[in-house]
Amino acid sequence: MHRGKGMKFVGDSRIPAEKKPNIPKDYSEYPGKTEAFWPNYLLKEWMIGAVFLIGFLCFTAVNPVSLEGIADPTDSGYIPLPDWYFLFLYQLLKYEYASGTFELFGNVIIPGLAFGALLLAPWLDPGPERRPSKRPVGTGLMLLATISVIYLTWEAVDQHDWEAAEEQGEILDEDDIQEVDMDHAGYEIYEEQGCIECHGEQLEGSGAAGPNLYDLPYGAEDIANISVEGIGEMPAGMFDGSDEELEIMSEYIEAEGQPNGDDDEDEDEDDEDEEDE
Amino acid sequence: MLQRIYDWVDERMDITPLWRDIADHEVPEHVNPAHHFSAFVYCFGGLTFFTVVIQFLSGMFLTMYYVPDIINAYESVMYLQSEVAFGMIVRGMHHWGASVVIVMMFLHTLRVFFTGAYKKPRELNWVVGVLIFFVILGLGFTGYLLPWDMKAYFATVVALEIAESVPVVGEMIRVLLAGHEELLGAQTLTRFFAIHVFFLPGALLGLLAAHFIMIRRQGISGPL
Numbered sequence: 001m002h003r004g005k006g007m008k009f010v011g012d013s014r015i016p017a018e019k020k021p022n023i024p025k026d027y028s029e030y031p032g033k034t035e036a037f038w039p040n041y042l043l044k045e046w047m048i049g050a051v052f053l054i055g056f057l058c059f060t061a062v063n064p065v066s067l068e069g070i071a072d073p074t075d076s077g078y079i080p081l082p083d084w085y086f087l088f089l090y091q092l093l094k095y096e097y098a099s100g101t102f103e104l105f106g107n108v109i110i111p112g113l114a115f116g117a118l119l120l121a122p123w124l125d126p127g128p129e130r131r132p133s134k135r136p137v138g139t140g141l142m143l144l145a146t147i148s149v150i151y152l153t154w155e156a157v158d159q160h161d162w163e164a165a166e167e168q169g170e171i172l173d174e175d176d177i178q179e180v181d182m183d184h185a186g187y188e189i190y191e192e193q194g195c196i197e198c199h200g201e202q203l204e205g206s207g208a209a210g211p212n213l214y215d216l217p218y219g220a221e222d223i224a225n226i227s228v229e230g231i232g233e234m235p236a237g238m239f240d241g242s243d244e245e246l247e248i249m250s251e252y253i254e255a256e257g258q259p260n261g262d263d264d265e266d267e268d269e270d271d272e273d274e275e276d277e
Numbered sequence: 278m279l280q281r282i283y284d285w286v287d288e289r290m291d292i293t294p295l296w297r298d299i300a301d302h303e304v305p306e307h308v309n310p311a312h313h314f315s316a317f318v319y320c321f322g323g324l325t326f327f328t329v330v331i332q333f334l335s336g337m338f339l340t341m342y343y344v345p346d347i348i349n350a351y352e353s354v355m356y357l358q359s360e361v362a363f364g365m366i367v368r369g370m371h372h373w374g375a376s377v378v379i380v381m382m383f384l385h386t387l388r389v390f391f392t393g394a395y396k397k398p399r400e401l402n403w404v405v406g407v408l409i410f411f412v413i414l415g416l417g418f419t420g421y422l423l424p425w426d427m428k429a430y431f432a433t434v435v436a437l438e439i440a441e442s443v444p445v446v447g448e449m450i451r452v453l454l455a456g457h458e459e460l461l462g463a464q465t466l467t468r469f470f471a472i473h474v475f476f477l478p479g480a481l482l483g484l485l486a487a488h489f490i491m492i493r494r495q496g497i498s499g500p501l
Contacts, residue, residue: 032306060369071430080431122400130393
């Protein structure tokens, strides 16, 4: 750096008037095949970046992001799940010795030790040796931690009921709701017996609490049985009316709320048949 | 023409030394995949940064449509991904990019650990790197709530319950994040939005700058 007398500046500023050469450093005497970052290496790096970006965009284009129904704090039946990269912490809290009375282990001590050790690794492993095989304790602990994280994530994914999760978050489309015959005696019983609470005003269901009752794979008798005995998460004893009422209602549900057969589609088909003749 | 503009600015600002500081640094043979294919493990740090840049850019475009309140948040995300041209692609980049950042950062951490690159004199850079790790996890956590759909809401309910169960400071952390002792609502959403869009990205930029200045001063660690 130029010092002392004879320095020239641009105007009254502190910018030196002398021009410096704008040329890259010479790496020819550096060890091995060292090359300059700019522009030699950067051009190659950009190619890797471009391939990576194209791959990423293709993945994004074929995997639309899911959006579930709008948040409804009253839906107590919802099974929560964090994003996949928090699953290992979430899974840890499910084990007996990391929850309940041992909660402190799961939420503070184990994660605290793991992340604290990660942060302080340079001081926990201060030796000069860099090769993994020459520092077996550090290498072993890191491998153990990595395997644990992968195992916990795997277990969390394995234990989650993905089918139920997909159903509970589904957005109810207006097209999915069918108009039912609300003047029918069956509907009255359906309402009185409280089925409507979980299965909806139009039998359309309500997220996690109850599925819709369209297109059920059961006959009227099975539906009657389920109403009394329950099925899956539906408890027994939901229905406490007379046998007659039960029969009317289960037939009504079997007919998907249209017991008089006034289904528009069917009528249209009939019309077409007549025209063909 | 460009040269004359450069010279005009250089005469007044003396930017040549600055530019040479940025441009001139060596890429040693042992980290260059062009010479040793196995050196691709040295790409994970760069790919993490590249994806973080994608996150910043896609996030900036998302905020042009997103509204952080409990009535409109969900609707604005729905509008963005179903009506806006390429809205689904931009949201997809931000959503999947979050996962890619985590994966790349994890691989970068493993590479630095197993090559022993955190040892003297690079201890401070390791600490800054782990702090970046925490900030990124925080960004993933706060960003997950913003679409305000069922999975976002209930995942956050559980996370706040876990935070609350931490002794001594748990209650404080919960109130700081949620804005209320019991409820998770309008306040929570605006707080998560502020943390996700202003606090953590600001911290991330500062930490990244420190990370890069340190690696430039010290150089890449040598071959094993």
